Amino acid sequence: MKITTLIENRESTTKPGLTSEWGLSLHIEFNNHSILFDTGASGAFVDNAEHLSVKVDSVDVAVLSHHHFDHGGGLERFFELNSNAKVYLADAPDGECYIKIMGFLKKYIGLDRAIMDDHWERFEIVGKTTEILPGVFIFPKIIDTHPKPRGNKQLHVKTEGKLSPDDFSHEIVMAVKENGKLVIFTGCSHNGILNMIDTVAKEFEYVPIKAVIGGFHLVASPPFNFMARKRKDVENIGKSVLNYPVEMTYTGHCTGKKAFNVLKSVMDDRIKDMQTGSSFDI
Numbered sequence: 109m110k111i112t113t114l115i116e117n118r119e120s121t122t123k124p125g126l127t128s129e130w131g132l133s134l135h136i137e138f139n140n141h142s143i144l145f146d147t148g149a150s151g152a153f154v155d156n157a158e159h160l161s162v163k164v165d166s167v168d169v170a171v172l173s174h175h176h177f178d179h180g181g182g183l184e185r186f187f188e189l190n191s192n193a194k195v196y197l198a199d200a201p202d203g204e205c206y207i208k209i210m211g212f213l214k215k216y217i218g219l220d221r222a223i224m225d226d227h228w229e230r231f232e233i234v235g236k237t238t239e240i241l242p243g244v245f246i247f248p249k250i251i252d253t254h255p256k257p258r259g260n261k262q263l264h265v266k267t268e269g270k271l272s273p274d275d276f277s278h279e280i281v282m283a284v285k286e287n288g289k290l291v292i293f294t295g296c297s298h299n300g301i302l303n304m305i306d307t308v309a310k311e312f313e314y315v316p317i318k319a320v321i322g323g324f325h326l327v328a329s330p331p332f333n334f335m336a337r338k339r340k341d342v343e344n345i346g347k348s349v350l351n352y353p354v355e356m357t358y359t360g361h362c363t364g365k366k367a368f369n370v371l372k373s374v375m376d377d378r379i380k381d382m383q384t385g386s387s388f389d390i
Contacts, residue, residue, distance in 0.1 A: 109286055110137040111321060112387040114156050115148040115182075116360050120385035125159055127152040128384040131178035132295060132323060132361045135162045138284055141241050144170040144186070144193070145282065145293050149178040151185025160385060164189045169240055172197035172219075173295020173322075174279040175205055180219045187227050196232045196240050198248040201278045203267035214271070217263075234280065237311060243285045247307050250281065254302040257325040258337055259362070263298070274298070283308045289355075290315050291390055294322030296362050301325075302348055309352060317354045319390050321382075323361035342367050346374035356390075358382050 114133040120126045131149035135142070135157065144167045147153055157164050164186065170193050172180050183195070205218035224231065238246050256276070264271040276298040284291045290312055294304050301324045309317065326342060337345075349357060357375065359368060360382035368381050380388075 109390045113382045114153040116382050116384045118383035123385040126156045126385045142167045146173050146179040147182030149181040151182045153182050154185045167193045169193050170195045175219050177217050179295050184223050194232045195230050198278045198280045199233050201265045203265035206264045206266050208262050245283045246280050248280045250299040251303050251307045254300045256300045259325050259328050289318040291318050292320045296323045296325045319356045320354050321358045324363040326367035327362050327364035342370040343374050346371040
């Protein structure tokens with residue numbers, strides 16, 4: 109399995125000419141299948157894909173981790189280039205997704221509804237654990253055992269003109285099973301990274317977890333780099349991930365640099381950060 113980071117917050121330090129942005133898009137090569145996991149905040153992931161020799165028009169399936177623009181903002185460019193792949197996602201929230209900063213600054217951060225309406229036939233709404241390709245599973249029902257990120261407190265849904273906390277029932281986690289081991293993919297882990305891992309681990313009891321890949325939403329207010337949790341809390345997350353056990357973790361986007369450094373102090377060489385253009389074989 110090969111994973112390529114098509115776009116991410118961090119600029120590439122090794123591959124000039126790539127665009128970075130607040131968002132995430134991953135390409136996964138698995139068993140002769142091409143999988144797109146999220147599309148970033150714009151269509152820039154397509155330009156990066158060309159530089160990285162990833163053929164967007166050949167993607168077999170796409171998955172949206174949740175209904176936020178920084179993960180589905182590139183849908184229009186994707187549809188322009190790819191006329192066949194279905195896009196799998198959980199059902200939309202009851203209202204429109206908003207961020208509320210400092211108690212009064214409100215901004216829409218959801219998906220472009222016009223694009224979804226224009227391409228309705230391309231979307232597959234998933235309401236239960238679903239195998240979308242042989243060995244590739246989507247989980248829309250996330251276990252709620254561990255605390256959710258405190259950074260969620262600024263994220264809301266707007267219904268009938270009123271804002272209420274987003275419960276992130278529109279978030280999914282994806283798992284790929286290969287050679288008797290699991291690789292888990294998250295977008296932002298708004299439901300909590302430990303809940304995401306638990307969800308997959310309980311479905312595949314006694315199956316080792318080879319890697320966890322994605323954002324952990326440990327920033328207080330994106331795109332700022334403040335940790336939303338105390339250092340001890342972040343350390344405990346790192347220890348818990350190791351205890352599953354998870355062999356390797358690749359994280360970035362909404363995890364934040366400060367939180368990553370804390371996780372690194374606990375997880376050592378079993379965690380690496382992602383950047384735009386990075387690729388790795390698992």
